[in-house]
Amino acid sequence: MIQLYDGGAYVLNGTEIIADTVESASILAGKLGSVPEKEEAKKQTIAYGILKAHNTSDNMDKLKIRFDKLTSHDITFVGIIQTARASGLEKFPMPYVLTNCHNSLCAVGGTINEDDHMFGLTCAKKYGGMYVPPHQAVIHQFAREMLAGGGKMILGSDSHTRYGALGTMAMGEGGPELVKQLLNQTYDISMPGVVGVYLTGSPMKGVGPQDVALAIIKAVFECGYVNNKVMEFIGDGVANLSADFRIGVDVMTTETTCLSSIWRTDEKIQEFYEIHGRADDYKELNPGPAAYYDGMIVVNLSEIKPMIAMPFHPSNAYTIEELNANLDDILADCEARGRVSLGDQVHFSLRDKVRNGKLYVDQGIIAGCAGGGFENICAAADILKGRSIGADEFTLSVYPASMPVYMELIKNGSAAMLMETGAVLKTAFCGPCFGAGDTPSNNGFSIRHSTRNFPNREGSKLQNGQIASVALMDARSIAATAANKGYLTAATDLDVEFRNPKYFFDKKIYENRVFDSKGVADPSVEIHFGPNIKDWPAMSALPEYLVLKVVSEIHDPVTTTDELIPSGETSSYRSNPLGLAEFTLSRKDPEYVGRAKEIQKAQKAIEAGNCPLDAVPELKTVMDAVHTKYPEAGKGNLGVGSTIFAVKPGDGSAREQAASCQKVLGGWANIANSYATKRYRSNLINWGMLPFLIDEGELPFKNGDYLFVPHITEAVKNGAKELEAYVVKDGQLHAFILKLGEMTPEEREIILKGCLINYNRV
Incomplete structure (x- = not known):
């Protein structure tokens, strides 16, 4: 195969x-x-x-890449534009499309979602961009329909920015990389x-x-x-x-x-x-x-046969045929995998979903940039034609990826075919992909043609004792399962005549509703600021010496950005850096925020010109040990903050907040055996956080320990690949090696300045 x-x-x-x-x-x-x-x-x-x-x-x-176009959605563009504004933005130097497909339900926090949308509209007018209102299109479908071009490059602040099938090389990165493009800087990578x-x-x-x-x-x-x-x-x-x-x-x-x-x-x-x-x-x-x-x-x-990716990763995949033939063994393995990620916070089960030897699912979803395309939904309609999804637990929701797609489904009869079965058609919305819509019941099991099935990404909350799970499937087999009233069924098991209707695109919807400045900025426009939209807090430059407290230790094989900063309703607070930071690691380590804030008191004292030992008394014994070898470390050259260890952090979303939330809580570094993605490591650097690496094996430190990193500015300036650091314990310094990895000269300068905002500040 x-x-x-x-x-x-x-x-x-x-x-x-x-x-x-x-x-x-x-x-x-x-x-x-x-x-x-x-x-x-x-x-x-x-x-x-x-x-x-x-x-x-x-x-x-x-x-050093310059892209042709940029695109963002409503849980990223506020932070991006705020960062660029702090660095002197006057006009978008290239086409920049602001879509609204994540917080488009305006269901959390009163006015804050629509305030973000109005911020986007006024910024599109002021700086010369495009604005796609809520429910019109998910970000990537609009890009396919209106932005992609052969041989072009597009940068988006969403990890699924992929338009390669249309001949466009597209990349999803954290917001700071888009800020660089807005400030006429470059995307710097090795070939x-x-x-x-x-x-x-x-x-x-x-x-x-x-x-x-x-x-x-x-x-x-x-x-x-x-x-x-x-x-x-x-x-x-x-x-x-x-x-x-x-x-x-x-x-x-x-x-x-x-x-x-x-x-x-x-x-x-x-x-x-x-x-x-x-x-x-x-x-x-x-x-x-x-x-x-x-x-x-x-x-x-x-x-290739019909596939199913079981919880909790798209790679945990089997053919549906294989799953049905080995049902108990595979479900038991999934439960065991779940225990690794979920620990003992909740009881996660799948084998209780087996009825009469068949796997029963509670919910089907066809949605977003992956599932909401015209052909997927037409094929689902053909499979379900004349059938019923039943009146039991199983439900089916379908989200066309754009209003032009929805209109054509209405015109060719596919929408009616689906609705007659008991399925529900909804507007273009990314919510099912990140936990802001169609959250199943506790211990519910959902099959989805969407992008990811990470733990709790469907919207359940570990901190509230909840767990639900998602398996990824193709729209055709989801429809076949729906036709079988919730019992898992491969589309190849049904005899269906597919219509394969031709698609007709009606551009009038966008012409009537999408704001397009045609690249003309209007400086006279006043930006709409809601009460939740806050500026980034001030961030200090990298000091010569660092005292770091380890405030979280994660030993899962991979840590996703969803686990570093949850999605779902928390996404509504992404326009408020300090407000969002309260949710950092809340699903993985609920004690993290309190620990980080406690040690951050020392850095705040330093920035206010006060003694950090008064703010955090336990630092006295730490500094006494440090002074046995580095008596010069202290006033004017010392920084104090937090760090976390994770084996391999950063899989999944491009969200910069996975790093920036740690930063605003006083984080100076991450320590990892490796980083899951380039974009997460870039996010750390752009927020002034050191992307330390440590060799695999037994760690020289544990959660709660203090680390001392001497001459860090010198190491960064000189491009050092590794440096000696110390665990401070029992009045002594215990040496170990941290690695920095390769950084461009610009990345080193960003780290030294404390963050990208400081690097660009006029």
């Missing part, structure tokens, strides 16, 4: 794979007349050409590896894009095969997929932890642009005659 090459591979004319082995030289020479230089062959990938066209440096090993994804064959009837995506994620996530690399989709199988199908696979590449994605394009993508009235944005993209890839994934589409 899926094969991973042990090393790299050459692809000739986009059709023939030759593994990079000892024998490959003679094979290449026979076919090409000579053996291409590997470094030259790397330049023949689609990804290399796009990155080169957007690189502003003269060094393709160290890229990423490019992994080929060679598709062959054609999907069987009833198999959808989520099935293909989950199969790929299962194959590559745990081994890190594409971590921080670009996935480039090529092969004869691409032509057998519609544009919608490709989009559905592409958006899920985020869950592999890749950096970005790009696909070869053809007449089906050309037709997509023509349908949306943007024929000139199409560009044919193909790899060169002899392209070299740093890895190769071969996917036989013909062998």
Whole structure:
């Protein structure tokens, strides 16, 4: 079904794979007349050409990228614009689209959600951007319909910013990276590896894009095969997929932890642009005659079967056939995995969902940037035509990804077909993807064509003794399950005649409702500020010496950004840095905020010109030990704050608040064995937090210990890769090694200044 090459591979004319082995030289020479230089062959990938066209440096090993367009939604754009305003923003220097698809229900905190929306509208007018009102489109569907273009690059403040199927290399990053673009700075990365994804064959009837995506994620996530690399989709199988199908696979590449994605394009993508009235944005993209890839994934589409990703990760995937055949064993394994993440906070069970030997689910959801596409919903309607979802616990909700998609579903009858079954159609909204809508009952089990199924991401609250769980599936098998009144069923088990209706895009909806400044700023516009919209607190520059208290210790294999700062209703407070910070680690370590605030008192005393030992008396014994070796550490050169340890933090969302909330509570660093994503590490740096690394093994410290880091400014300035730090215990300094990893000169300067705001402040 899926094969991973042990090393790299050459692809000739986009059709023939030759593994990079000892024998490959003679094979290449026979076919090409000579053996291409590997470094030259790397330049023949689609990804290399796009990155080169957007690189502003003269060094393709160290890229400085300027994007063509930016996009954000209503739980990120306030913080981004506030940061840029603090640094002197006068005008958006490129098209910047502000969508409203996360807090669009305006259901939490009174006026605060709509205040954020009005902030966005007035900023679009003042600085020359676009504003998409609530319920019109989810962020990524609008980008596909109105922003993508062949050979272009888009940066978004949402992790699922992926438009590779349309020939656009797109990346999801934390807000500070968008701030840099707004301030005419660059996105700085080393040249990423490019992994080929060679598709062959054609999907069987009833198999959808989520099935293909989950199969790929299962194959590559745990081994890190594409971590921080670009996935480039090529092969004869691409032509057998519609544009919608490709989009559905592409958006899920985020869950592999890749950096970005790009696909070869053809007449089906050309037709997509023509349908949306943007024929000139199409560009044919193909790899060169002899392209070299740093890895190769071969996917036989013909062998993909309906899949299900069980709680609590998209990579925990099985075929539905396999799950039904080994139901008790797999459910027991999922329960065991849950106990690792959830501990003893709640009782999590799945085996009680088995009725008469079949798995019963409580809820089905087809939604968002992954599931809410036209073809997915039409296929679901075909499967459910003339049936009933029943009057028991099972419910089905469908969220078209945009109003133009919804309108076409109404026109071609799909909406009526679904509603007749008892399903509910709702407006474009991302809530089911992050816990702000359709939260199941306690111990409920939901199947969703959405993006993620992390613990509590569906909206349940551990701190309130609640747990529910989500399995990811394709819309087709969700509809088949609904047709079977909640009993898990693969779409391939039903005999269905799919209509495959043609899509017609009606642009009048957007013309009548979306504000587009056409890039013209109006400085006279007054920005709307609601009472929840707060400025970032002042942040200090990095001192010469640091005293850090370990205030949380997490030993899960991976820690998601949802666990660092929960989503759901807390997202409504993202415009208020201090208010949101109260929720930091609340699902993982409820004592974290109190511990962080207690040690932060010392830093606040320093900033006020007072003695930190008076604010936190236990620091006296710590400083006594420090002074035995570093008597000069003290007034004028000392910083005091908190740090956390996590094995591998940062999987999942691009949300910058996973780092900034720690910062506003006095965090100076994270310590980890590795970082799950480039974007989380970048978020730490942009908020002035040191991204320390420590070798795997027994930790030299534990939660509650004090650490002392001497001469840290010197280490950062000089680009040191590692430094000696100390655990302060029993009046003594116990040395251990911390690593800093590679940082660009700009990143080092941001750390030294204390955060990106300080770095840019005029």
